[in-house]
Amino acid sequence: MFEGRAIPFRPGQSLAGALMAAGVVHFRRTPVSGSERGPWCLMGICYECLLRVDGSDNQRACMTAARPGMKTERQDGARLDAAGEQA
Amino acid sequence: MTPDSDLIVIGGGLIGSALAWGAQRKGARVTLLDEGDVAYRASRGNFGLVWLQGKGLGHPDYMHWSIKAGQLWPEFSATLYEETGIDTGWRGGGGLHFCLSEKEMEARRHLIARSREEGAAIRIELLDREALSEIAPGIGPEVCGASISDLDGEVSPLLTLRALQNGFRKHGGRIVVDFTAEQVRRNRDAGFIVKSADGTEFSGRHLAIAAGLGANRLAAQLGLELGLRPERGQIVVTDRIAPFLRHPTNMIRQTREGTVLLGSSHEDAGFSTGTDMETVSGLCRAGTRLFPALRAARLVRAWGALRIMSADGLPIYDEAPDAPGAFVVTCHSGVTLASLHGLELGPALAEGHLGPAPRSMRSKRFALQTA
Numbered sequence: 001m002f003e004g005r006a007i008p009f010r011p012g013q014s015l016a017g018a019l020m021a022a023g024v025v026h027f028r029r030t031p032v033s034g035s036e037r038g039p040w041c042l043m044g045i046c047y048e049c050l051l052r053v054d055g056s057d058n059q060r061a062c063m064t065a066a067r068p069g070m071k072t073e074r075q076d077g078a079r080l081d082a083a084g085e086q087a
Numbered sequence: 088m089t090p091d092s093d094l095i096v097i098g099g100g101l102i103g104s105a106l107a108w109g110a111q112r113k114g115a116r117v118t119l120l121d122e123g124d125v126a127y128r129a130s131r132g133n134f135g136l137v138w139l140q141g142k143g144l145g146h147p148d149y150m151h152w153s154i155k156a157g158q159l160w161p162e163f164s165a166t167l168y169e170e171t172g173i174d175t176g177w178r179g180g181g182g183l184h185f186c187l188s189e190k191e192m193e194a195r196r197h198l199i200a201r202s203r204e205e206g207a208a209i210r211i212e213l214l215d216r217e218a219l220s221e222i223a224p225g226i227g228p229e230v231c232g233a234s235i236s237d238l239d240g241e242v243s244p245l246l247t248l249r250a251l252q253n254g255f256r257k258h259g260g261r262i263v264v265d266f267t268a269e270q271v272r273r274n275r276d277a278g279f280i281v282k283s284a285d286g287t288e289f290s291g292r293h294l295a296i297a298a299g300l301g302a303n304r305l306a307a308q309l310g311l312e313l314g315l316r317p318e319r320g321q322i323v324v325t326d327r328i329a330p331f332l333r334h335p336t337n338m339i340r341q342t343r344e345g346t347v348l349l350g351s352s353h354e355d356a357g358f359s360t361g362t363d364m365e366t367v368s369g370l371c372r373a374g375t376r377l378f379p380a381l382r383a384a385r386l387v388r389a390w391g392a393l394r395i396m397s398a399d400g401l402p403i404y405d406e407a408p409d410a411p412g413a414f415v416v417t418c419h420s421g422v423t424l425a426s427l428h429g430l431e432l433g434p435a436l437a438e439g440h441l442g443p444a445p446r447s448m449r450s451k452r453f454a455l456q457t458a
């Protein structure tokens with residue numbers, strides 16, 4: 001699920017791959033300028049594809065395997081859960 | 088033969104770069120020689136604290152010297168910004184030393200009293216848990232309080248280094264990289280010659296050895312026995328997190344970019360700059376005791392770097408007795424002292440003296456101890 005919408009995926013596919021195949025390219029908004037970002041390097045280095053996955057912020061969609069029942073959301077701004085605020 | 092420069096500095100870490108910048112901007116012609124990435128470079132792996140509370144207790148010269156450096160940091164940082172447009176990221180506003188037990192609180196009370204007795208020009212106060220939660224929300228249940236001082240701060244050590252080197256170049260200074268000094272000696276007429284393995288030479292009227300762990304063998308050629316040894320520190324860094332910690336602390340700092348640094352450990356590992364799981368997990372445990380929400384954070388990297396330790400842990404500011412005009416500068420807290428090295432010591436060395444550096448910090452103190 002992404003923002004409440006069901007997303008199909010194949011076993012072993014990454015979250016980033018599944019979402020892009022479903023037409024999602026806007027994964028997050030940056031903390032500094034608020035501009036939209038999506039996957040870029042697809043190998044865990046650039047930290048552009050960050051999402052909230054099952055309530056955890058800053059999860060790299062390209063390094064996370066898609067699983068049934070996963071709840072993913074856009075991440076607007078900086079990681080809050082590790083800063084002591086449960087958003 | 089007239090020397091090519093007024094001052095040669097060997098070592099382009101925080102110490103050498105600060106000295107070179109300071110001397111060049113006051114009008115000296117300076118050449119900075121640096122070995123490059125093969126060297127051990129503490130300046131690129133440290134924690135970035137400008138830390139003064141408790142520093143130098145029992146060593147008044149070192150204490151006053153460090154405090155002066157703390158007082159100079161705002162000016163130092165502002166000057167670098169004006170000259171280079173690079174913001175060192177200096178942030179003051181009080182450093183926190185966390186206490187996790189009543190016993191630790193008592194130890195801080197003792198430290199504060201001692202600091203006052205010894206006349207340290209620094210205000211340190213003890214905050215109880217309640218006062219601390221106001222400025223550091225999110226602390227864990229085990230945190231009893233913290234001491235806070237007005238002078239402590241934090242910087243980006245990498246941006247500071249870059250600003251110093253850019254500023255040095257802008258003032259007309261010359262940096263020679265990938266140059267390993269193998270030999271230093273007095274020149275026949277005046278000054279000093281520094282030579283690399285392939286025979287390249289530089290000459291200068293004065294010489295400053297600021298080569299970190301590489302200083303032992305260079306200083307020995309001028310009759311100074313430094314006895315510097317490595318002490319490893321490991322640091323862990325997390326992914327970027329929304330700002331929650333606006334104060335530097337003794338164990339954890341959040342950079343302007345949002346990453347959290349946990350550190351640094353102290354261990355004897357010879358010249359290894361590696362990391363080990365036990366230390367890394369210990370640092371993570373300590374961090375999550377202070378701020379439990381950090382359990383959600385991702386560990387992105389960990390690294391080890393080598394501190395440069397003298398036998399008594401104090402800095403060495405020395406001039407070779409048989410080669411006047413040749414100096415050695417090394418210290419344990421080269422970030423903290425960078426302001427003073429840049430603004431005051433560098434210009435003095437170019438003129439051929441140790442300026443305001445305390446005389447008690449010469450290396451002959453070691454010989455006296457072992458005698």
Ligand SMILES: Cc1cc2nc3c(=O)[nH]c(=O)nc-3n(C[C@H](O)[C@H](O)[C@H](O)COP(=O)(O)OP(=O)(O)OC[C@H]3O[C@@H](n4cnc5c(N)ncnc54)[C@H](O)[C@@H]3O)c2cc1C
Nearest residue numbers: 098100102122126129130134136268299301320421422423
């Ligand atoms: C884990 C850790 C945490 C730390 N945290 C702090 C902190 O929070 N606050 C603080 O104030 N300090 C801290 N320090 C200490 C601080 O990093 C050092 O005091 C400082 O970087 C020393 O600078 P330096 O220029 O003497 O050494 P280095 O950075 O080691 O530089 C020495 C330079 O000399 C060059 N060199 C060596 N041999 C030769 C040669 N033969 N020819 C030419 N060049 C040569 C090398 O290339 C190198 O660039 C920390 C250190 C460590 C390891």
